[in-house]
Amino acid sequence: MNIRFAKPADAQAIADIFNQYLGIATMMLEPLSATDYQPIIEAVNSPCVVMCNDAEIVIGFAYVKPYSNRGGYILAGEITIFMAPETVGKRLGGHLYDELLPEAYALGYRHLTAKIWANNGSSIRFHEGFGFRMVGTQVAIGLVGGKRIDTVIMERVW
Ligand SMILES: CC(C)(COP(=O)(O)OP(=O)(O)OC[C@H]1O[C@@H](n2cnc3c(N)ncnc32)[C@H](O)[C@@H]1OP(=O)(O)O)[C@@H](O)C(=O)NCCC(=O)NCCS
Numbered sequence: 001m002n003i004r005f006a007k008p009a010d011a012q013a014i015a016d017i018f019n020q021y022l023g024i025a026t027m028m029l030e031p032l033s034a035t036d037y038q039p040i041i042e043a044v045n046s047p048c049v050v051m052c053n054d055a056e057i058v059i060g061f062a063y064v065k066p067y068s069n070r071g072g073y074i075l076a077g078e079i080t081i082f083m084a085p086e087t088v089g090k091r092l093g094g095h096l097y098d099e100l101l102p103e104a105y106a107l108g109y110r111h112l113t114a115k116i117w118a119n120n121g122s123s124i125r126f127h128e129g130f131g132f133r134m135v136g137t138q139v140a141i142g143l144v145g146g147k148r149i150d151t152v153i154m155e156r157v158w
Helices: 008-021 034-042 093-106 121-129
Strands: 002-005 048-052 058-066 076-083 111-117 133-144 147-157
Touching: 002 093, 008 034, 008 048, 008 058, 008 076, 034 048, 048 093, 058 093, 076 093, 093 121, 111 121, 121 133, 121 147
Parallel strands: 076 111
Antiparallel strands: 002 048, 048 058, 058 076, 111 147, 133 147
16 A cells, blocks of 8 residues: 555546545535546645555545635635545545645645535544544535435634
8 A cells, every 4th residue: 555646647546436425425426537636636736645555556535625716715725535435444544644634734724624424424533533623514405316415514723
């Protein structure tokens, strides 16, 4: 297992992992493509890291992107992490944040937001372990498969 910055050639593998969580751990319901991830991988202010297994297959990714293009939000980012389903719960995801959080800090981020489905207790506990605190619940904000979905907002402040 190794962790490195994402390269443009990783975009499809990243999309393939993300697309396994449509309507499960993300409000995105339509598959994303490699093209959707190219700007994140290439932007200097969007640090993106991937975890590869011993066969150099991407098994997880995490990135921070600007929270908003409004100038007053210059310090704020939104963080995302997805591990391939077969790797979940193996205490691997934290290694991605061990690399990503210092990089985000070095780039000037001082506030990170994570938006998480309220039923995703594992992700909530995971983020608490990395210093995120619960801001609150957005009740019934989502509609997926005919069901209303609650999400929680978590934040980490430096
Ligand atoms: C959320 C996710 C990235 C966590 O990565 P992971 O490698 O599976 O996490 P872990 O194996 O460390 O398991 C999480 C558990 O460890 C705990 N944990 C992990 N790192 C921790 C830390 N540094 N300090 C304290 N607790 C920690 C969490 O509290 C959680 O507890 P639980 O066993 O009671 O659920 C991963 O499970 C995943 O990608 N899930 C599917 C997609 C998803 O939900 N993405 C997040 C969308 S918001």
